[in-house]
Amino acid sequence: MKQWTGWGVAGGAAGVLVLLVGMPVAASGRLPDRLATHWSAGSGGPDGSMPLWAATLFPALIWAVLVAGVVLGRRFAGPGGGWVAATLAGAGVGLAGGQAALVRANLDRADWRQAGSVTAWLVGVAVAAVLAALGGALAGRRGEAGAQPPATGPRMEIPDGERLVWLSRESNPWLRLTSAVLGLVAVAGALSALAGLADAAVWGLVASTGSAALAVLLCSSVRARVTGDGLEVAFGPLGLPVRRWAARDIESARTENRTPSRAGGWGYRINGLGTTVMLRGGECLVIRAKGRDFAVSVNDAERGAALLNSVAGRRGQG
Incomplete structure (x- = not known):
């Protein structure tokens, strides 16, 4: 179980990394040489920029450092799957959503100073990140509780007045991997559409692959x-x-x-x-x-x- 948990973290980390790097690279032909990366709190207009390569690699570097820190913390701190899942889920959604907002704001602009506003986007991304963190925490805690092996002992008899409980859990890592791949395709399609990199027809793919990912996950x-x-x-x-x-x-x-x-x-x-x-x-x-x-x-x-x-x-x- 621990082995497959490690693979799950690695797969999720790789998926977020692909999104962080892939979105600006895929849109590079429609982006200015420098991207607006900071907006004024007062006017809401862009007041800071980075070269395209830096805007691509900087969030990817933040994600890599965060994943490494979580993995090391999990190793030395011992059990605690809830906080691991919450941290990675929340940060992954936040960084990927923020990158999509940045690409969309700079898309088809001749100069970074013409970039659009990201305020509404960032509010939505923050809400999604909090919900992802809460979901990750709940899933991590349930996973740890369910991973406990069933008690061993002689064949049971139930004395009068006593209540016994039997609990067993099983999972299929291949079904989980399939769900993760389908989910990644759905997320990539949604972010591409929201960032303006794909037309509205992609939402059909998002709906079908997202539904399939959820169905497979529930059966995994x-x-x-x-x-x-x-x-x-x-x-x-x-x-x-x-x-x-x-x-x-x-x-x-x-x-x-x-x-x-x-x-x-x-x-x-x-x-x-x-x-x-x-x-x-x-x-x-x-x-x-x-x-x-x-x-x-x-x-x-x-x-x-x-x-x-x-x-x-x-x-x-x-």
Whole structure:
């Protein structure tokens, strides 16, 4: 899990770097030799500039230093995925949005002094950066909590008056990588359109790839939880959406070995077997509720099925 978390940071960092450098390079033929990079707080007009190469590399250098600092801080400070994700998500959105605003303001201007205003853009970018940081913090904290291995021990029995909880989490790094690539394409298209580098037709590509990225992301990880109330299965890094089955509706629970080919592919699949959340081949927790089967590929499925059968049996007797 730590290995793939490292790859996720590397992939996200590389994606932001590509956007920071790629936007001004792609628009270089429509930009002046020097770009307006600072605006007066009073008049709102440009009052500072940089050569094109400096305006391209300076934010990229800031991003590289920030990523290096976060990685070193994570290594020496120990666990703390929430602040890592919040810092990188917020700063990445802020820098990429700021670069898009800068390119748009200077686009098709003969001289940097003619650059347009960026005030409204920067307000929007600041809001987006704060929301990205909050989302990253929530996702990071949920990821750390879900990464804890399930407790080991003898086969459980539930004494009268006690409540036990079983929790297991599984993720597919390849689905996450696919989601990240699709998301990067969507972000690049959106920033290109907002910066004036592409026409309105690109929004169709943004909508399709963005929707696909979200759908794949939601199917890339899952958390299964059994309590006295029944089974809860949460999807995606934020644990949303959530499917729930009340204990009284569960007829039985078992384990079953399933493969992607048998389930019909990866992710959320519906076929003759019922519904399968397929993140890796092998043992799955399978429940039968209201005459239908639902399977999810998680670790320690046998223990979860045993507890679920005990809980459902108690509710049936009650």
